[in-house]
Amino acid sequence: MRGFLLRRAGSLGIVLAALLFASFLIVRLIPGDPARTIAGLDASQEDVQRIRVALGLDKPLLVQFATYARRAVRLDFGRSFVTNEPVTTLIGDRLPKTVQLAAVALLLVMVLSVPLGMAAGAFTREGRHRRAEVMFAAVTSAGGALPEFLASTFLAFVFAVWLQWLPVAGSDERLAIVLPAVAISLRPIAVLARIVRVETLNVLAQDYIRTARSKRLPARLLYLRHTLPNVLTAALTIGGLLFTGLLGGAVIVENVFAWPGLGTAVVQGVLSRDYPVIQGVILMLGIAVVLVNTLVDVLLGLVDPRSVIRTA
Amino acid sequence: MVRPDRWLALATAVLLAALVPFLSPGSQAMGAAQTVERVTTGLAGDVDTFDPHRTRTTIGYQFAMSMYDRLVSVDANSKIVPYLATSWQVTPTTATLTLRNDATCSDGTKVTASVVAGSLRRLGAPDTRAPYAVRTFGVGGFTVAADDTAGTVTITLNRPFSDLLLGLAMPWAAIVCPAGLRDQDALGAKSFGSGLYVLDQSIRASSYTLVARSDYRWAPKDAAALDALPKRVTYRLVSNTTTAANLLLAGGLDIAGISGRDLDRVITNKTLARTESVSFGTDYLLFNQAEGRPGADRAVRTAMAMAIDREGYNKAAYAGQAKPVTNFFTSKVDCFNRATKDLVPRYDPNEARAALQRAGWTAAADGKLAKDGKPLTVKVLGYPAQNAGPEYLFEALQKVGVAAQLQVVEFGTLTTIYFGSGDWDVTSFPFGPPMPSPNTITAFVSGPTPPNGTNLAHIRNEEYNTAAEAGRTTTGVGRCVHWVQSQAVLLRNVDVVPLVARVTQWFGRGLEFRMFAESVIDPFSIKKRP
Numbered sequence: 017m018r019g020f021l022l023r024r025a026g027s028l029g030i031v032l033a034a035l036l037f038a039s040f041l042i043v044r045l046i047p048g049d050p051a052r053t054i055a056g057l058d059a060s061q062e063d064v065q066r067i068r069v070a071l072g073l074d075k076p077l078l079v080q081f082a083t084y085a086r087r088a089v090r091l092d093f094g095r096s097f098v099t100n101e102p103v104t105t106l107i108g109d110r111l112p113k114t115v116q117l118a119a120v121a122l123l124l125v126m127v128l129s130v131p132l133g134m135a136a137g138a139f140t141r142e143g144r145h146r147r148a149e150v151m152f153a154a155v156t157s158a159g160g161a162l163p164e165f166l167a168s169t170f171l172a173f174v175f176a177v178w179l180q181w182l183p184v185a186g187s188d189e190r191l192a193i194v195l196p197a198v199a200i201s202l203r204p205i206a207v208l209a210r211i212v213r214v215e216t217l218n219v220l221a222q223d224y225i226r227t228a229r230s231k232r233l234p235a236r237l238l239y240l241r242h243t244l245p246n247v248l249t250a251a252l253t254i255g256g257l258l259f260t261g262l263l264g265g266a267v268i269v270e271n272v273f274a275w276p277g278l279g280t281a282v283v284q285g286v287l288s289r290d291y292p293v294i295q296g297v298i299l300m301l302g303i304a305v306v307l308v309n310t311l312v313d314v315l316l317g318l319v320d321p322r323s324v325i326r327t328a
Numbered sequence: 329m330v331r332p333d334r335w336l337a338l339a340t341a342v343l344l345a346a347l348v349p350f351l352s353p354g355s356q357a358m359g360a361a362q363t364v365e366r367v368t369t370g371l372a373g374d375v376d377t378f379d380p381h382r383t384r385t386t387i388g389y390q391f392a393m394s395m396y397d398r399l400v401s402v403d404a405n406s407k408i409v410p411y412l413a414t415s416w417q418v419t420p421t422t423a424t425l426t427l428r429n430d431a432t433c434s435d436g437t438k439v440t441a442s443v444v445a446g447s448l449r450r451l452g453a454p455d456t457r458a459p460y461a462v463r464t465f466g467v468g469g470f471t472v473a474a475d476d477t478a479g480t481v482t483i484t485l486n487r488p489f490s491d492l493l494l495g496l497a498m499p500w501a502a503i504v505c506p507a508g509l510r511d512q513d514a515l516g517a518k519s520f521g522s523g524l525y526v527l528d529q530s531i532r533a534s535s536y537t538l539v540a541r542s543d544y545r546w547a548p549k550d551a552a553a554l555d556a557l558p559k560r561v562t563y564r565l566v567s568n569t570t571t572a573a574n575l576l577l578a579g580g581l582d583i584a585g586i587s588g589r590d591l592d593r594v595i596t597n598k599t600l601a602r603t604e605s606v607s608f609g610t611d612y613l614l615f616n617q618a619e620g621r622p623g624a625d626r627a628v629r630t631a632m633a634m635a636i637d638r639e640g641y642n643k644a645a646y647a648g649q650a651k652p653v654t655n656f657f658t659s660k661v662d663c664f665n666r667a668t669k670d671l672v673p674r675y676d677p678n679e680a681r682a683a684l685q686r687a688g689w690t691a692a693a694d695g696k697l698a699k700d701g702k703p704l705t706v707k708v709l710g711y712p713a714q715n716a717g718p719e720y721l722f723e724a725l726q727k728v729g730v731a732a733q734l735q736v737v738e739f740g741t742l743t744t745i746y747f748g749s750g751d752w753d754v755t756s757f758p759f760g761p762p763m764p765s766p767n768t769i770t771a772f773v774s775g776p777t778p779p780n781g782t783n784l785a786h787i788r789n790e791e792y793n794t795a796a797e798a799g800r801t802t803t804g805v806g807r808c809v810h811w812v813q814s815q816a817v818l819l820r821n822v823d824v825v826p827l828v829a830r831v832t833q834w835f836g837r838g839l840e841f842r843m844f845a846e847s848v849i850d851p852f853s854i855k856k857r858p
Contacts (some may be wrong), residue, residue, distance in 0.1 A: 048740010052747065056384060058761070058771060059459065061747070061780055066457070098376045100516060101532065110533060169570060177574045184574040186568060187534070274575075275567045276534040284374060284533075284567060289740060 020317055028180070028310050035302040036088055040081050043294045050289035054097055066207060071097055071291075093296030098288050103296035111300065113187060116260040117270070121201040125258060129205045130244075130251050131211025136165035138239065140213070141220045159206025162263045166201040168272035184273035196273040200265045204208065204258045211285055212251055219246045256312035260305040362856040367558040369849070370566045370575065370584035375631065379515040380502035381451045381458040383404065386847040389499035394538055394561065396502030396521035399425050399444065399481070400493060401548035404842055405530070406660055406764060409549040410495055410521075412439060412493070413481075420488035420803050427479045429629040431546040433505035433522045441474035441481045447504045448472045448483065450512075460762055464495025466800075482728050482827045486590065488801035491765050494662060498763050499848070515720075523544075524554075525852060537562045539636055541809065551852035575599065585847060585853070591649070591833055600835040602858055605830075605843035609759035609768070611645070612656045613721075613825035616753050618777070618786040622706055627679055627687040629822040632754060633673040634680035635728040636721060642828045645717025645756070650828035655815060658829045661764040663799070663811035671819040672826060681728040689729070697729040705731040705751035709743045717756055747778040756827055757784075760846070766811040770796050773823060791817040 052059070068074050072083065087094060093103035140149040142311035175195060176184040183192040219225060220243065228238055272280030278297045285293035353755045365725045376385050380392030393844055399413040413425035431439035452461045468487025474480075485492065493503060508520025519527040524547065525538035538561045545556055564581065573810030575581040577597060585605070586594045594600060613636060617621030638652035657670040660783035683695075688706055689697035697704045706725060712717025718736050725732040735752070737745065745752055770781045774793050778784055793813050799810035818824045832846060842853035 047738050047744070048742075049744055050740075052743045054384065056762075057458070057743065057746075057758070058768065060771070060782065061457065061776075061778075068794070096504060097375065099532075100377065172574050173569070177578050180578055182641065184566065184578045184580050185571045186580070194767065233825065244666065248329075271568050272571055274564075274568065274571050276531075276565075279357075280565075287373075 021314070024310055024314060024317075026317050028306065031306050032303065035299060035306065036085055037081075039044055039295045039302065041086050042298065043150070043291045044077070046286065048289060048290065050097060050291060053289045070180060078164065088295075088299065093299070094292040096193035096285075096293050097290045098293075103292045106293065107278065107300055108291065110276060110278045110281050112227075112273060114266050114270070114279065117193060117196055117266055117275060117277060120197040121265075122259050123253065124197055124201040124205045125208055125262075126251065126255055128201075130212050132205070132244065133135065133209040133251075134216045134239065134247060134266055136209065137213040137216025137220065153210075155208040156210045159202055160210070162202065162203055163187055163194075163205075164199055164268045165272060167202050168196070168251040168269050171195045171199050172272065187274075187275055192273075192275075194268045196266075196275050197222065199269045200262050203265070206263065208251060208254060212247055213253060214252045215247045216243060219243050253312060254317060256308055256315075262310050263304055342579055343697060346651075347720045357809065360470055363555060364558040364839065364854065364856055366560045366562070367582045367854060368562045368564055368580070370572045370583065371563045372569075372572075373567055374565055375536070377516040377647060378503065378519065378527065379512075380521075381456055381461070381500055383500070384459050386845060389845065389848050389852075390534070390563070390830055391519075391527075391538075392499040392502045393523075393848065394525040395519040395523045395527060396499075396504065397426075397431065397439070397546065398497060398499070398501050398548075399504060400495070400497045401550065402497045402764065402844070403550035405425055406443065406662060410512065411497075411548040414445065414545045415690065416493065418493050418803050420801050421485045421681045423492050424480055424482045427481065427495075428546055431522050432543070433506065433507070434519065434541060435507055437505055437507070439503065439505070439522045440476045442476050443506060444481045444503055445472040445474035446506065446509055447502075448481070450504065450509055451501060460500045462496065462500065462817060463491065463659065463763055463768075464491065464501050485751075488805045490765050490800055490803050491757060491763075494763065494765055499844075514832075522556065526660040533565060534563045534564055534680065547766060547852050552855045556855040557852065561851070561854075576835055576837070579837065582839055583841065583849065585832050585834045587649070587832060594835055595726050595833070599753070600837055601840055603834040603836065603841060603843060605832040605834055606651065606660065607660050607760060607830045608658060608661050608764045609761045610653050610656050610658065610759055610765070610829045611641075611650070611717075611756045614755050614757045614785040615822075616755075616785055617788070617823075620748060621753055621786075622704055623785070625687070626822060627683065628704070628824075630673050630727060630729065631680045631683040631687070632674050633822055633825040634683065635724045635730070636825070636827070637675040637724065638827050641756070642716055644720035645714045646828060646830070647715070649833075650830050653826045654819075656759060656769060656818070656824050656826045657761075657764075657815065661761075661766060663766045663808035664801045664814040665812040668815065668819055671816055673822065677724070677728050684729065691729060695729055696731045703731045704729070705733065707733045707735055707751065709742065709745060709752035709755040710734075710736045711739045712736060713739065714756060714758075716729045721743055722755060723758065725744050746784045747782065750778060750784070751835075758830075760830075762845075764845075766814065767796070767800055769818075769824075771793070772801075773818060785823070787818075789817060789821050789823055791821075792823070 051064050051073060055064045055067050072080060091104060095102050139145055160306045170182060172195060175182045182194050183189045186192055225242060226240055266277060267279035267282060271275045271283050282294060282297040371387055373387055375387045375391055377388060378391055380396050397412050399411060400408050401411045403409045412427055412431055416423060416425040426523055434437060450456055451458050452465050452470055466485055466487055466489030468485060469483045470483055473482045501771055505520045505522060508515045524544045525540055528539040530538040540559045566575060569586060569588055570590050572584045573594050576584045576594060577722050582710050590618050615629045617624045628809045642648055642650050642652055654672045655665055657664055684697050689699045692698050708718055708722045718734060722732045722734040773787045775781045775783050777786050795810050795814035795817060799807055799814055800808060839854055840857045844850040
């Protein structure tokens with residue numbers, strides 16, 4: 017067990033180092049000169065050069081990386097090129113909003129997709145109700161392929177502009193989280209519901225379920241006590257991975273709903289070539305994804321000693 | 329039968345009833361203002377800093393104009409009007425301004441001549457790194473003298489600069505109060521002005537709320553009645569235009585600028601009043617005149633200009649929402665030359681091709697023009713925000729026999745090509761001057777070329793240089809004579825070919841307002857629609 021944990025910690029370190037390098041390199045691949053973007057088209061060359069020096073962009077790439085890496089280890093991502101605000105302050109202000117959005121969305125995913133998938137599995141088990149199965153497959157396929165920006169635009173137009181039931185954007189009102197959370201969770205709900213259905217079908221085909229049925233166990237007990245726990249293990253495993261996906265989806269959805277999280281920050285950062293903001297936010301989101309994935313792996317390894325993860 | 333006195337009483341009662349709305353205190357008919365308690369305005373991007381001297385964005389200017397006063401302002405007719413200064417005397421190297429004596433900072437400090445001088449010194453100090461200080465004081469340096477007894481401030485320039493007074497009317501020339509000068513780091517996050525509003529709440533990257541001062545009495549001369557202005561203004565960050573349109577329609581925003589595909593559904597909403605905002609500058613055609621480039625030949629420039637239809641470009645780049653123009657400035661700019669229609673090559677593709685053939689370019693078998701065996705090849709450079717504009721230029725040039733090549737790049741790359749490699753021949757340049765001065769184009773059409781300067785088209789027009797220098801150093805009536813001439817010579821030499829003026833549509837829910845600049849609302853103009 018100790019060896020397993022050490023191996024995971026080692027690979028976590030390698031992944032974080034790669035992430036650090038990638039987040040530095042990615043922003044440098046964005047075309048254009050951030051100093052000129054900040055200075056404006058009508059700025060003199062002297063003005064542009066002065067900004068370039070002030071931002072440290074005149075130094076060789078390796079020197080810039082060394083400075084960035086040294087600071088990042090201390091969680092100091094520098095100051096925004098545009099607002100001069102420390103990036104850690106910006107992340108500190110916005111990370112809770114993104115996590116809040118992702119957490120509510122994850123809750124929606126788990127609460128809706130598990131019963132939906134189980135119900136579909138029970139209803140269509142052993143080849144029953146073929147039409148319902150086709151319908152379920154079609155709806156979840158479409159839902160799984162629905163881009164977040166399209167879902168966001170549609171939801172905002174129908175429920176906020178047309179019906180005016182929910183706020184259009186922002187985070188001031190309590191209900192403002194509903195539409196962005198639904199927009200992010202639609203795709204994972206569809207994907208997870210399909211997985212849960214298949215898992216339910218597998219569990220329902222097990223001998224112990226057949227035995228339970230032969231004993232005329234009530235349906236409520238059959239599904240809640242014997243099926244749900246087995247289905248839930250798989251759902252929770254995938255749920256952890258989905259959470260990391262939700263963080264990515266938040267980047268687009270936050271912009272549509274003017275949700276003041278890391279997503280809006282990174283988009284504004286890209287538009288204004290604000291390297292420190294882009295690097296800092298990408299790194300934070302990356303770390304979140306890596307940590308959650310590692311946590312899931314460790315939990316799986318702990319829960320199931322036979323898991324291949326332990327020996328991988 | 330009704331007695332005559334009863335008729336009289338009835339008539340009097342009817343008359344009084346009809347007059348009641350006019351006699352009641354505070355009614356519109358008596359001219360008293362309708363109070364606006366709270367206004368929420370959409371911001372397309374976040375503010376970079378609240379420091380009025382250091383901000384580089386129009387959003388920063390919006391806050392500077394709301395929280396700080398200036399010595400003078402510019403009214404709707406582009407005329408300079410009194411603000412903190414009630415009168416002034418200007419020469420090419422000096423400006424003496426007499427201040428009003430009732431203005432106070434939000435902390436109660438009196439706005440004296442010394443306070444004003446301190447703020448102006450900070451604006452022009454190299455350490456401040458104010459991006460547009462040079463637009464106010466010129467490049468030669470300056471001194472400021474204050475006379476608190478007489479209430480006058482005298483600015484003396486080391487080199488003549490005719491934009492001094494206009495520059496003092498711009499948002500970056502805001503007067504910062506002594507508390508702000510003492511704590512310059514705090515200037516970026518708080519308000520230290522004598523302006524109408526103070527910053528009440530700041531939620532970074534989300535919303536900013538300003539509250540009107542109850543003791544404010546020193547608005548610019550063209551301001552709306554002070555009691556009609558909003559008591560509380562919240563600026564809400566909504567960077568997505570579709571979201572801004574949704575908020576506007578659902579009542580989440582009272583004022584917002586809308587563009588693109590969302591415009592139609594907002595325009596059709598009858599509860600929203602529209603205000604058109606035209607930029608100071610325009611999108612104009614530039615030809616790279618560097619040695620060896622086709623654009624170095626005036627005949628080629630003229631022919632290529634004749635191949636382009638402004639209306640066609642407008643449809644391709646702005647879905648017809650911009651305005652075709654014949655000057656590279658719009659009428660909001662000081663010394664605007666109105667007689668430019670005949671100076672710009674008229675759209676005539678047949679004549680364009682014929683003109684090139686007269687200049688020695690002959691058609692090859694494929695219809696493309698060539699001279700001495702060398703085809704007339706030009707690189708058309710554009711960026712995605714111009715939509716199909718670059719494609720239109722490409723097609724139009726192809727049609728007259730030019731072997732055009734199209735390169736549409738991201739804006740950052742565009743600036744790298746403009747100011748770096750210089751590998752382009754034709755481009756629609758998005759000229760967006762920060763102030764309505766004819767001097768703003770000078771750096772783009774004269775002086776050093778990249779990488780040492782911003783004369784990206786390598787223009788060498790001595791007539792322009794002479795006229796512009798005279799315009800920069802002359803005040804009074806003569807100033808505009810030179811600037812008007814400078815516009816004419818650039819157009820006549822086909823150095824710059826105006827295409828369209830960008831128009832932004834702003835909407836107000838039951839409100840009317842004036843745009844100070846393309847995306848800056850005059851905070852002294854927001855009031856209820858009559």
